[in-house]
Each structure stands twice: as structure tokens, then as C-alpha cells.
Amino acid sequence: SSCKQWYQRRVRDLSIAKMKFLLCLTLLVGTTYGAVTKCLNEDLESTACTAPDNVVCVGPVFDGSKADGESEKARGCSAAVDTGSCPAATCKSCDKDDCNVAAAAKFECPSYVVDGEGLKEADAKKTCFKAVDTDGKCKAPGDSAKAANAATFGADNVCGACAEADVTNKICMTASSAVSFGAVLIPLVALLYTLF
Numbered sequence: 001s002s003c004k005q006w007y008q009r010r011v012r013d014l015s016i017a018k019m020k021f022l023l024c025l026t027l028l029v030g031t032t033y034g035a036v037t038k039c040l041n042e043d044l045e046s047t048a049c050t051a052p053d054n055v056v057c058v059g060p061v062f063d064g065s066k067a068d069g070e071s072e073k074a075r076g077c078s079a080a081v082d083t084g085s086c087p088a089a090t091c092k093s094c095d096k097d098d099c100n101v102a103a104a105a106k107f108e109c110p111s112y113v114v115d116g117e118g119l120k121e122a123d124a125k126k127t128c129f130k131a132v133d134t135d136g137k138c139k140a141p142g143d144s145a146k147a148a149n150a151a152t153f154g155a156d157n158v159c160g161a162c163a164e165a166d167v168t169n170k171i172c173m174t175a176s177s178a179v180s181f182g183a184v185l186i187p188l189v190a191l192l193y194t195l196f
Contacts, residue, residue: 038097039077046098049077056093058086059100062131064160069104069129076100104129107177109138112153119145119153128159128177136177137161144170 039057041047049057059075066072071090078086081093094100108125119141130136139158141149149171151157162172 036077036095036097036099040075040098040100042075044075044102047076052079053077055080056095057098057100058091058093060103061088061090061092062103062129063090064129066129069106069131070102101132103132105132105136107136109136109158109175109177110140111155111158112141112150114147114150117147119147119150122155124155126155126158130177138175138177140173140175142166142170142173145172 036049036054036057038046038048040059054077056078057076058073058078058081060070060073062069063071073086073091078093081091085091086093092100092103107128107130109128111122111124111126112119113122128136128138137160139153139160139162141153145153152166152172161174166172167174
């Protein structure tokens with residue numbers, strides 16, 4: 001009947017209109033989601049991004065083998081990336097303004113020098129790097145450490161955890177960078193407690 005045909009056309013028209021709306025919405029989301037207006041540059045300064053390099057921010061990841069604790073990936077604005085252009089081992093991408101923050105943080109480890117047949121703490125400390133929001137690790141002489149083990153605790157090697165064999169042989173102890181603060185704070189609290 002004519003009424004039925006009118007109803008079917010109406011349903012079809014509404015379906016087409018709904019599809020057009022969803023398509024427009026998808027295109028709108030696709031063009032805005034993940035777009036960035038600014039990213040940090042190599043100097044960790046905010047820099048404006050322009051098309052087509054305004055999809056994501058990219059930057060290095062933590063790499064303890066590097067002098068500054070970061071992989072060699074340049075930090076800045078970028079077009080869309082994949083595992084080829086931004087492999088997880090050396091690169092990190094993100095889709096918020098200025099999200100490509102530092103991947104490494106500085107901390108200090110005491111280094112050690114030969115003192116007779118043993119080792120003693122050197123006057124200068126070594127600047128080390130750790131992944132952001134983690135505790136840094138330092139090597140410290142164990143009960144069996146001797147002058148012959150000096151290289152392990154010198155400034156060039158003192159950053160990072162001890163080798164498992166050295167721990168087993170009591171040559172090396174791994175110390176956390178967070179311990180030094182606690183080591184000062186706990187005795188201080190105890191002293192204050194006795195005073196009041």
C-alpha cells in the first residue's frame with residue numbers, strides 16, 4: 001500500500017541520514033584525536049607543531065648505556081608513527097601537548113678509590129641517570145671487596161646494579177638512590193623524638 005511504501009522510504013531516509021551523521025562524526029574525531037599543537041624540543045622547550053608534523057610528539061626512551069641516560073631518538077613534533085619509524089626500544093610517542101618529557105633523571109652515586117688493601121669513598125660523586133619515577137642503583141663495596149676490585153667501584157662503573165656473581169661473592173652490594181635520604185631522615189627523626 002502507499003502508506004507502507006511511505007513508511008519504508010521514511011525509514012530508509014532516516015537510516016541514510018544517520019549514516020551520514022556517523023561518517024561526519026568519525027571524520028571529525030579522526031582529524032582531532034591525537035593532534036598536538038606543541039611538543040618539547042631537544043632543549044625540553046615547548047615548540048609549536050605544524051601540519052603534517054602535528055599528529056604526535058616523539059622522544060627518546062631511557063637507555064642506561066648512554067651518557068645522558070636517553071636513546072638517540074630526536075625529541076619533537078611528528079606525523080603519525082609506526083613501529084618502523086618509532087620502535088619501542090628507542091622511541092616513545094604520545095598524543096598530548098608537550099607530553100614528550102625527559103625519559104631520564106639524574107642522581108648521584110659515591111665512587112671509591114684504593115685505600116691500602118681496601119677501598120674508601122672518594123671525595124667526588126658520580127652523576128648517574130635513571131628512568132624517571134624509579135630508584136637509581138649504585139654499586140657499593142661488599143665485605144669481600146678489595147683493592148683489586150677498584151675498577152668495579154670507580155667513577156666509570158659505579159652507576160647501576162651489581163653483577164649477580166659479585167653479589168654472591170660479597171664483593172658488591174647494590175644500593176638504592178632512595179636509601180641515602182632515608183638514612184639521613186630516620187636518625188634525624190629519632191634525634192628529634194629524644195629532644196621533645
